[in-house]
Amino acid sequence: xxxxxxxxxxxxxxxxxxxxxxxxxxxxxxxxxxxxxxxxxxxxxxxxxxxxxxxxxxxxxxxxxxxxxxxxxxxxxxxxxxxxxxxxxxxxxxxxxxxxxxxxxxxxxxxxxxxxxxxxxxxxxxxxxxxxxxxxxxxxxxxxxxxxxxxxxxxxxxxxxxxxxxxxxxxxxxxxxxxxxxxxxxxxxxxxxxxxxxxxxxxxxxxxxxxxxxxxxxxxxxxxxxxxxxxxxxxxxxxxxxxxxxxxxxxxxxxxxxxxxxxxxxxxxxxxxxxxxxxxxxxxxxxxxxxxxxxxxxxxxxxxxxxxxxxxxxxxxxxxxxxxxxxxxxxxxxxxxxxxxxxxxxxxxxxxxxxxxxxxxxxxxxxxxxxxxxxxxxxx
Numbered sequence: 001x002x003x004x005x006x007x008x009x010x011x012x013x014x015x016x017x018x019x020x021x022x023x024x025x026x027x028x029x030x031x032x033x034x035x036x037x038x039x040x041x042x043x044x045x046x047x048x049x050x051x052x053x054x055x056x057x058x059x060x061x062x063x064x065x066x067x068x069x070x071x072x073x074x075x076x077x078x079x080x081x082x083x084x085x086x087x088x089x090x091x092x093x094x095x096x097x098x099x100x101x102x103x104x105x106x107x108x109x110x111x112x113x114x115x116x117x118x119x120x121x122x123x124x125x126x127x128x129x130x131x132x133x134x135x136x137x138x139x140x141x142x143x144x145x146x147x148x149x150x151x152x153x154x155x156x157x158x159x160x161x162x163x164x165x166x167x168x169x170x171x172x173x174x175x176x177x178x179x180x181x182x183x184x185x186x187x188x189x190x191x192x193x194x195x196x197x198x199x200x201x202x203x204x205x206x207x208x209x210x211x212x213x214x215x216x217x218x219x220x221x222x223x224x225x226x227x228x229x230x231x232x233x234x235x236x237x238x239x240x241x242x243x244x245x246x247x248x249x250x251x252x253x254x255x256x257x258x259x260x261x262x263x264x265x266x267x268x269x270x271x272x273x274x275x276x277x278x279x280x281x282x283x284x285x286x287x288x289x290x291x292x293x294x295x296x297x298x299x300x301x302x303x304x305x306x307x308x309x310x311x312x313x314x315x316x317x318x319x320x321x322x323x324x325x326x327x328x329x330x331x332x333x334x335x336x337x338x339x340x341x342x343x344x345x346x347x348x349x350x351x352x353x354x355x356x357x358x359x360x361x362x363x364x365x366x367x368x369x370x371x372x373x374x375x376x377x378x379x380x
Contacts, residue, residue: 007356017316022063025055030191053376073351076161084163098124130187135174145164146338184231185235191228244267245336
């Protein structure tokens with residue numbers, strides 16, 4: 001393995017960590033969908049939203065960091081997905097923008113739109129934000145409607161390398177059953193984690209308001225958690241039965257940085273089985289999720305952090321499986337040979353190496369997030 005390819009794998013692992021962290025942190029979005037159902041009165045809504053405090057900022061920051069890391073390490077993916085399917089990404093970003101100003105202005109005196117309007121915005125963010133992020137991630141497996149003109153790289157005046165091949169610009173991705181399936185999984189995961197967090201926090205509080213919210217969360221968790229498990233299993237089965245695309249590194253046409261891309265049946269299943277450590281991460285995540293949900297539903301002990309760790313590991317394992325093993329992590333539905341791989345879509349060796357040194361600061365960032373989380377949780 002060359003240093004260049006090692007750094008490509010390294011940065012895919014980093015981007016995958018950010019993607020998994022984003023899914024975990026969307027428990028805030030999932031919690032917002034409890035407005036009007038679990039939290040009915042104004043006092044209950046204030047308590048619910050107060051529990052999330054400024055934690056929603058961590059979700060937004062992680063989303064932006066994920067995009068920034070993707071841009072820096074795999075710019076061709078960034079320009080193809082974010083630039084080509086831009087309506088999908090614009091809707092996602094707008095849903096997070098309305099979340100931000102809803103938290104800011106909901107409780108302001110004489111606010112322009114009224115609390116009910118901001119509650120609707122927060123619920124829309126919890127629904128659309130989670131589902132559409134799942135749809136966007138699902139394109140790693142289902143592919144996108146784009147094509148590549150690599151010869152444009154030799155033309156100084158050319159400003160387009162990849163281009164979307166229809167006028168829907170990503171809207172068509174929302175209506176693909178496989179993409180929607182993952183969108184529902186992400187929504188149910190966020191809602192389950194949101195319920196677990198609210199249930200755990202309210203169980204520690206005194207007063208009728210907190211106890212009423214905790215009781216409703218405990219009751220609704222049975223349905224939401226079961227739905228999450230069922231839809232997740234359905235997604236994993238569909239993923240493992242799907243065909244995938246790989247770079248044929250054994251071909252004489254492979255030059256170390258690019259090569260012919262071939263289709264393979266059950267590629268994601270084969271890839272996970274051939275990388276035991278990825279399978280271990282994924283299976284550990286699944287086992288921890290089931291343990292956390294079982295502890296909550298059977299023993300009545302809220303297990304937000306345990307279940308959240310399981311969700312993080314399971315998502316990380318899936319994302320690693322998509323990119324490692326010479327896989328085409330975002331294949332083209334119009335021209336298979338235009339598909340994006342770690343070989344042909346990454347930044348230069350110099351850029352990846354420089355960023356690798358910068359990434360050594362990541363543990364300190366994680367410690368800072370933990371510190372901020374603890375401080376926010378201490379504010380009543």
